[in-house]
Amino acid sequence: KAGVTQTPRYLIKTRGQQVTLSCSPISGHRSVSWYQQTPGQGLQFLFEYFSETQRNKGNFPGRFSGRQFSNSRSEMNVSTLELGDSALYLCASSLDEGLGEQYFGPGTRLTVT
Amino acid sequence: GIQVEQSPPDLILQEGANSTLRCNFSDSVNNLQWFHQNPWGQLINLFYIPSGTKQNGRLSATTVATERYSSLYISSSQTTDSGVYFCAVVPYNQGGKLIFGQGTELSVKP
Numbered sequence: 001k002a003g004v005t006q007t008p009r010y011l012i013k014t015r016g017q018q019v020t021l022s023c024s025p026i027s028g029h030r031s032v033s034w035y036q037q038t039p040g041q042g043l044q045f046l047f048e049y050f051s052e053t054q055r056n057k058g059n060f061p062g063r064f065s066g067r068q069f070s071n072s073r074s075e076m077n078v079s080t081l082e083l084g085d086s087a088l089y090l091c092a093s094s095l096d097e098g099l100g101e102q103y104f105g106p107g108t109r110l111t112v113t
Numbered sequence: 114g115i116q117v118e119q120s121p122p123d124l125i126l127q128e129g130a131n132s133t134l135r136c137n138f139s140d141s142v143n144n145l146q147w148f149h150q151n152p153w154g155q156l157i158n159l160f161y162i163p164s165g166t167k168q169n170g171r172l173s174a175t176t177v178a179t180e181r182y183s184s185l186y187i188s189s190s191q192t193t194d195s196g197v198y199f200c201a202v203v204p205y206n207q208g209g210k211l212i213f214g215q216g217t218e219l220s221v222k223p
Contacts, residue, residue, distance in 0.1 A: 031209055033210070033211070035211070035213075042213060042215050042216070043199065043201075044213075045210045045211060045212065048209050048210060055208050056207065056208040056209065056210050058210070088154050092211070094209055097208060097209065098143070098207075098208035099209070100144075101144075101146065101158065101161035102146065102211060104148075104155065104156040104158075106153070106154065106155045107154045107155065
């Protein structure tokens with residue numbers, strides 16, 4: 001069974017631009033969560049989606065948004081990029097909402113210049 | 114919110130040595146996982162262990178939920194064990210929101 005996939009793997013953007021990251025969960029997994037990893041703040045929860053609905057949200061500004069499609073694939077969007085948004089963005093999937101083991105994708109490394 | 118503390122923050126070992134990594138958390142949890150992050154950033158699942166003890170080869174983990182801690186034990190360490198080890202918990206009644214510790218950076222020397 002294929003693991004969690006994320007695209008693109010690397011991205012360079014300029015301040016003020018917006019970016020969309022994509023995540024495909026493990027087949028049969030219905031819950032998708034997103035995390036941001038930076039050297040200063042570590043790994044922080046962004047949001048969790050299940051059945052195309054946001055179920056949980058972390059402490060991030062409204063510039064960070066996401067959605068989930070009927071096939072459980074998810075996208076996250078960051079608008080008006082800031083230098084501090086440079087980070088590794090990780091997506092995780094699990095079988096059901098809030099239950100069970102979470103499996104992570106390889107991440108998207110975003111650099112904002 | 115819940116606090117997750119890992120110790121030690123850094124650890125240097127000679128190949129073949131054993132080590133114990135500790136994770137303390139400040140409130141009740143539904144889920145606890147241990148991960149190893151490889152140099153490319155991928156989080157590799159080691160254990161899903163809300164309670165009890167599990168073993169997988171040279172690695173074993175124990176979680177004592179009533180005492181709010183978990184331990185990861187690595188025996189006969191190898192250079193390939195190097196990297197950052199994370200403990201992450203899902204607080205009670207918070208869906209699938211994983212809260213991560215700051216990690217233990219392990220370096221195994223040949």
